[in-house]
């Protein structure tokens with residue numbers, strides 16, 4: 573009966589779906605812009621520890637300004653909150669730096685192909701460290717994910733071990749970050765947006781001394797001068813864009829994580845990688861061989877099979 577009014581619950585569920593859809597689309601679009609500017613910056617200025625620090629610093633500053641001007645309401649936090657946030661921040665810092673180091677060494681598309689294997693890491697961590705077990709189809713779905721990533725890696729024209737390991741470490745770190753985050757956000761009055769803001773600030777504190785130790789102001793000053801002389805003053809805008817978009821896409825992703833399960837989150841994240849892989853190959857004219865693209869396609873398809881098996 574078409575004239576039947578939509579049930580209020582049906583309406584609420586439909587509105588929720590639209591909201592998540594808008595979050596996802598915004599998250600992916602912001603992420604594509606971040607990845608492009610991040611790589612443009614890294615090509616001219618290969619100091620991933622500094623660019624990672626700047627993106628966290630920029631997000632922290634944006635949120636502090638939003639809180640003081642009351643654009644956003646500051647969260648009420650206590651010591652327990654920050655203690656629980658600490659392991660999340662450690663995982664976020666490691667995952668962020670490792671991905672950025674990876675992208676400084678290899679094509680953006682390659683980093684994201686390897687990062688599409690994140691669900692496999694999630695299953696392995698849950699199985700071996702948390703003792704969770706899954707139905708057989710879930711384990712079987714790992715075969716195309718791992719096989720596809722492996723095929724893409726061995727046929728990658730510009731393979732680099734640091735680039736590969738960075739993406740792998742990032743996968744592992746982000747699995748922990750997502751598990752701890754969802755636990756930390758549960759039953760707390762802090763919204764997804766503010767939770768991510770606090771996470772940025774704590775990660776910034778953790779990362780800064782390491783960035784200084786690994787790279788340091790001397791290298792940064794010399795590299796900065798070279799970049800400005802090669803690119804011109806707009807290089808500063810590239811750095812600003814990668815920092816602002818890094819914060820924005822993560823903020824939106826956390827606003828989604830607030831409303832969905834970690835599983836749906838990681839599926840959304842893998843779908844996001846398709847847009848990043850395709851757009852970065854076009855923009856940076858990344859050479860791709862058919863066998864290499866096949867590996868990437870198998871890995872991404874494996875993630876969809878995994879999501880079906882997990883449901």
Ligand code: 3PG
Nearest residue numbers: 667668669671672687746
């Ligand atoms: C980073 O720098 O943190 C990574 O580029 C982000 O990886 P993600 O695509 O998993 O958010």
